[in-house]
Amino acid sequence: MFPDSAAPAPGGLAGLAAGLLLVAALGWAALRPTQPPLPTPAPPDAPAAQFSAARAAAHLAVLARTPRPIASNANRAARDYLLHQLRALGLEPQVQRAVVLKNYVDYNANYESTMGVVHNVLVRLPGTAPDRLRRPGLLLVAHLDSAQASLGAASGAAPVAALLETLRALHALHTSAPLANDVLVLFADGERVGSLGMQAFVEQHPWARQVGLALRFDGAGSGGPLELVNTHGANSAAIDGWLQAVPDVRGSSLMHEIYQLAPRPLRLGALARLEVPVLQFANRGRPFDGAGVLDTPARLERATLQHMGGAMLRLARHFGAQELDTRASNGQVVFALPFVGTVHYNGALAWIATPLACLLLVGAVGIAMRRAGVRYPALLQAGFIAPSIAIALGMLAWQLWMHVPALHRAWNPVAPWHAQQALLYLGAICALCAALFIVAQRILQRLTGTAAAMLGGLISLMLVLVLASWLAPGASYLLAWPLLGALASFFALHSRRVAAWPAPARLAVLLLGVLPAVVLVLPALRDTYMALSPLRMNLPVAMLALLLGVSTILLAQARRYVARVLLLAGLGGLALAGSADEFQEAPLIRADGLVYYKDMPSWDAYWLHPDAPLDPWERTLFSNLKEPHIFVNVFGWESPRQWYAWAPRDGLEFPFVRILRNGKTPNRYADFTLISKNRAPEIRLQVNYARPTRVTVNKRVLLDVEAKTLTIVLYGMEDELLHFRIDVLGDPIFNVKVEEILPGLPERLLRSLPARPAGGTPLVPLSAKSVSADVLWFY
The missing domain is CATH 2.60.40 (Immunoglobulin-like)
Known part of the structure; x- marks a missing residue:
């Protein structure tokens, strides 16, 4: 930021140490858990007006008895059970049968065209307001179907079971605490094959035009608290209602952008086309495997079910009692601040903060060129090298994960201690990358000067901010406020008034410029890593580079021992993470990989199994093979290796x-x-x-x-x-x-x-x- 000879003294080594300790304390405050403990599951004899996880678990056990893929007999049986339970509550459910068309296309013009017959279950709880027919209604949404080889307990059956119990509690409260608005409930079909049921509701059902606010409930794990993961079209009234009704349910607008990159993304589906505010809630703790085999009723934590259902009930009562604001906005930017709470503002304001940051950066470059003697070649050189350093750090983190298998023990989604081990691994990676960043930054400062090195990094971050404001406005706060803080600190330190202050005061200004990055980026880095897993380390490392890039003015004062300490801490953390005991959870259940395949061209039938270890029973079935082979006669040379054996032809009819x-x-x-x-x-x-x-x-x-x-x-x-x-x-x-x-x-x-x-x-x-x-x- 300044030429080496004109850098503002940070108040000596003692002052710098005190400042770093203060930043570390604020970082700890930002990372400390803010989620209250999960509630104790209510027993089956809980009061009628209270949500009971035990009562909901009884529904869950029936719904998640078998997989429920669309159009299957098990799907039909689950729908019949749902209808029976709704009628037993005195409600009048209806089934929407609809044909839905949908196309998927990738960048290479490869198309998948889908046509499906869906069966949605809908029910309406009439409100008591005299003008309720003219009022928009509250829509509660869960999906009934599951993947073909998954019981879908947490991901589908748990929200359905919780919604059933919530409807029972609302019905019991109808006489003592009636709701003013109509409450519309959609149990959607065909979610696992492209949100077909929700598309059918939005496109074809008349109730879709009566919705003023939609609340969708999902599960991305077998435990953990309910969280707000999407705020599509949400206005201030919807966000304020969430914060008032369920203050124990945390969330941020960043997570929607992150979940689009996750291995099991939490999609909003066709509800985004309702043109009303939509809030999506889900739990993420104890994640299951990609195929959902671990998504079983036995593995689902009952405290999670209690938290989900209790939140459903409170949200329904809050939004059902007041007139809804149906105006969809550009979405809300939502994030938490330590000691302040949740902050939110309209997403359109991102385009105010972004131009302001750009103007400040232009001014900072002008000041640096006039007062610090920075020239364009040095600035361009730094602007190219700074992002290259971040890319190199990301590649290093990826290579460590790929080529050191012992580190994989640090991330085991089914292990009870995986969060602590994963954070140890993340901390070690951050320390190692920070050490290498400091070394690279010092070399860059020798080449271009301190001012050019810092401004080159900020220019790169500014370009990312412009893209984020356009493509991912929910994440724009993560760049806008740290950049504004750093640039405000730059201008303050260059003013004549601040230049006359004593060194400790100038150090305080310096630390204030770094503070927004510390309190915003650190929690986002942790949550991003836990959501994406080490296979996508590029994004957490990019957030670390954001924090380090904004902190360049502070790191410029770091002595060599700082990088050495961080390097040793990183290597030590990686060693501890790699030495963790291997954890193997006894499998509660496993998928059956056996396939019966009847083939018309060869006029024969076969038993097939993927290239995977066989149990003793399967080995007797495939006793004709010692190892899997490519089945050329039926599937061609480009097919994968698999086990195969001949089977009777009378299992199915040919098409x-x-x-x-x-x-x-x-x-x-x-x-x-x-x-x-x-x-x-x-x-x-x-x-x-x-x-x-x-x-x-x-x-x-x-x-x-x-x-x-x-x-x-x-x-x-x-x-x-x-x-x-x-x-x-x-x-x-x-x-x-x-x-x-x-x-x-x-x-x-x-x-x-x-x-x-x-x-x-x-x-x-x-x-x-x-x-x-x-x-x-x-x-």
Whole structure:
């Protein structure tokens, strides 16, 4: 910030040490837990007006008995149970049956076209306000379905069970504490295949036009407190209502941006198209594996269920009692400050802070060029090298994780102590990167001078702020306020009045410039790391680079021993993290990887299993192989290695297909019908060796643009006659591969196999699958 000879004295070594201790204390205050302990689960005989986790757990046990993928028999059974419980409460639920169309496309024009039949369950609690029919209603949302091989206890069944118990409590409170507004409840179907149920509600149900505020509830782990993870379109009234109704539920607008990068993202779905404020809540503790096999009722903490349901009840009573502000804003920027609480403001204000920071930076560059003798070449050199240092640190953290397997013990999502071990690993990485940053920064200062080195880093951060304000406004506060603090400190230290102050006072100004970065970036770094895991260390290291870049003026005063101490601390922390005991949680349940595959082209059927270790029972089934192979005859040379063995052909019916026309050039197309005699819940069609330009199913247009590749996925068609027409570009020879997919294995074949031995790890029911396939060629 200054030439080496003109740097403001920080008040000596003692003053600098005292300042660093103060910053460390403020950092600790920012990192200290602010979440109160989870509530004690209420017993089944709790008062009727109170939420009871025990009563909700009874619903959870029924709903999460088996996986509930869309259009499956288990999905239908869960829906019937839900309807029965709602009617038992004296409510009048309805089922919305709707057909939904949706397209996904990537940057390479690879399309997936989906058509699904969804069955949403909806119920309405009428309000008591005289004008309730003209008032907007409160919408509470959870989803009923699960992934194909997951019980979906925490991720789906727990919010549904909690919502059932909440409705019971609201119904019990109706006479003593009636709600003014109508409360609309949506139990959505098809969430796991693209939020189809919520899309059906938003597009086709008349209640969607009556919503004034939507609250969605999800689960991303088997424990932990409920948190606010998305504030889409939220206005000040919605945020204030959240803070008043459930002050024990924390949240920030940053987490929405972070969760879009997480391994299991928490998506808002089609609710974003309601054009009203939407708040999304979820718990994240005790995360389960990517496939959701660990998402079981036994693993779900009852205190989490109590916290979720209690928050639901308080939110419903708060927003149900007051007139709702339906105006969707640009979203709210929300974050917590130590000793202050939650701060929020309209997202549009980000575009006030960003230009202000840009103007201050331009002024800082001008002052540095006039008073410190900074020249453009040095500034450009620093502006290029500073972000390169941050990128290099991120690559170092990634390489450490990839090439030192012992460090993987520090991150085990199922271990009870994983948070402490993970934070130890994160702290070691931060210390190591900080040491290397200080060394690199000192070298850069020798090349360009102190002022150019600091301003080069701030210029890079300013560019990131502009992008964040545009693409991720919820995260803009993380850059805007630290940059404004650093630049304000710069101008203050260059003023004649402050220059005349004693050294301790100038040191205080220096520390105040760093303070916003410390109190904002440190908690965000911790939460980001815990959400993304070490596989995405680039973002936490980028936040560390933000903190270090803003603190350059303070680090410029650091002596060599500071870098050495940090380096030793980082290496020691990594050694401790790598020496952690290996933790293996006894698996409560595991998915069944067995597949029954019936193939029309080869006119045969097979047992298949992915390339994974086999248990003794599976090894007898695949006794024909000593190791997995590529099954060339059926799947081709590009298929993965797998176990395979021949199976009886009478497990399923083949797809019933009739080719009606094979259009010739110049109007090249395939015209055929398909009936699933298996009543398959899922049907997949893959167009190979051609570029589709238009696709219709029963005259519904699925695709009307040119696609590089195309997959068609149908849900819930049962045994309906499906008429396909697929127009393609040019005059290719192409095929359409058809697969009918059913959960579980054919019962008649299971009866012919020896029973699995008792005493082994139980399997997720119906997590195996059966496939009936055919390939249609068009010449």
